[in-house]
Amino acid sequence: MGEDLGKVKKQIEELRDKIRYHNHLYYVLDNPEISDYKYDNLMNQLIDLEAKHQELITPDSPTRRVGAQPIAAFGTITHTIPMLSLNNSYSIEELRTFDLRVRRSLSLDEVQYISELKIDGLAVSLIYEGGQFVRGATRGDGFVGEDVTHNLRTIRSIPLRLSGEFSHLDLEVRGEVYMSLKDFQRLNEEKVSVGEEPFANPRNAAAGSLRQLDPRITANRRLNIFLYGIAYVRGKEFSTHWEELEFLRKAGFVVNPESKLSSDIKDVISFCEHWGDMRDRLPYEIDGIVVKVDSLVQQERLGFTAKGPRWAIAYKFPPKQVKTRVKDIIIQVGRTGALTPLALLEPVEVAGSIVSKATLHNEDYIKEKNIRIGDMVIIQKAGDIIPEVVKVLKDERQGNEDPFKMPDICPVCGGEVSRSDGEATKRCLNISCAARLKESLIHFASRDAMDIEGLGPATANQLIDAGLIHDAGDLYHLNEEMLLKLERMGDKSVENLLKAIEESKGRDFSRLLIGLGIRHVGKEGAQLLARHFKSIETLKSATFEELKKIHEIGDVIANSIVSFFKEERNLYLIQKLKEVGVKMGIEDSTELSTKELPFEDKVFVLTGKLETLTRGEAQKRIEELGGKVSSNVSKKTDFVVVGEEPGLKYDRALELGVTILKEPKFLELLDKPIEKKAVRLSFSTLLE
DNA sequence: GCACCTCGAGTTCA
């Protein structure tokens, strides 16, 4: 009996190896001779055997790719190293500027670049522990993504287990999940044949497939992946990006074969131009070229900005352009009173979606492009998302097109409109303008502000039109009876909305500040103010001079804050909010969200005298940012901050190889929110 | 006074 089992085990192992080899040929070597039929055949044999001998099923068996049950919802995964996005460039000229900046910063005449095709899919991160694929996540906002492990397992080009010398490794790699044009067409034909809406483009199809709760659906969608980067490989060091790509290939991942190493920007540019012409011949869609500095040492020296690495840039191909007609131009009034002209267009399809509107920004923009109502225009999607009018086809004018004139009064309230010096926008000055109130309310409830779920533009409109509320303060006096009268408001939505409103009372102080809508005070500014003033009372009584003392706050912002608190209407609103129990200050130290805690769980030791801060202040700042200060250097210490005349702790830090921060660098980390993300990055790398 | 970098505000569609 035992012998039989051994035999079956061997048989199963053989089948698994054959299937893996098949996958390798199909995906890695892209061999067209490989048939799906043979794959299915092998898989079926394996499934049968495993069904009979369930004790022999291992987590890396190819059958496990499809075995998972549907899940109820996606979990989230915090990336150990953030998945930052890249700066974009839309012209060859910008590539040259990029090159100049890189070489100037490095003080080098020559820099090696790697150019890679930019696959139009969605970025994911794959985590392996002990050579096993254990978790995978989408990019999300770069810091926290969705756990899509169950769906990634169905992608046959993702090895469930690394083989040979890699079989024990812990690593995290980054790649782009995409759907080939062939599979995209096949999928859409299928969808249409069963009466469903087809996907607009392969990227949407890939994204939609990866976000399926049921992995069996994903498995049928034939997703694919190219790996292009390494977050870390425990115990391994690389010196160039090219080496990283080589490693990925050897470890069994699929790396795009078209990457190219160049020793000057001219070569990079011709690579971009070449693929700009040839992109249609590829079996998958690309939307540009990613250019990276090859040397990792140089990458580190260049560092990051808030937007992304300074050592890489994405060259985007010119977007698809489409012709349509401007049916009309209307005016929208924003919460700050800004009058924004909006072109209503004859609906057309552009890059996978139907476009019927495009912003015209302001009157100068219209004048400069000479846009008239009735004109035929060329439109495109900037960054593949936001429609914009590129130019007017003047040759096609019939003579009956109307020039557009910005109104001299507010189209909503009829109030006075003005355009102050140097400003591009005209604004309605009436602080009680219905449009402004409405927009302010929407802003108050929005995600970055008080985050009241269920209170979007539509509901806000209903509430105001029904006369139920006049400002944000009234929200907190709504009750069931009032809401049930509204259209499309059932028991459930009323209950949810009231609950959401109630919950918003306890939102962080900074969110309230965003919600109030003080001009020039957004997310960052509000957090800055909340940290400095701690309560609405202290902020209200702050003088222009006090405000200006704060780093990042200049004349304009200080002025705007002071005048906000002089306005009767605003004081009244604050009063009302306070009365109903909305939180008006920082009450405890938990207010800083994880995003602002770049020093979380990091242990600092201070030694020597600092020039700009006292010990106490430095300690306070570190703790505010989530770090701990300890008095002795040990293996657990992450950073030693060194001032003038450092003591023995400095020697001990050198001994233990703890990272040493001199004062200027330390201050930079404390002060510059931008650098914080980069700090997180180096933390994680240091942990390895 | 200029160059550079951030942030705020407005925006579209599925």
Add this chain to the structure above:
DNA sequence: CTCGAGGTGC
């Protein structure tokens, strides 16, 4: 995502 404007540092 982009534009414009604010703030800072050279």
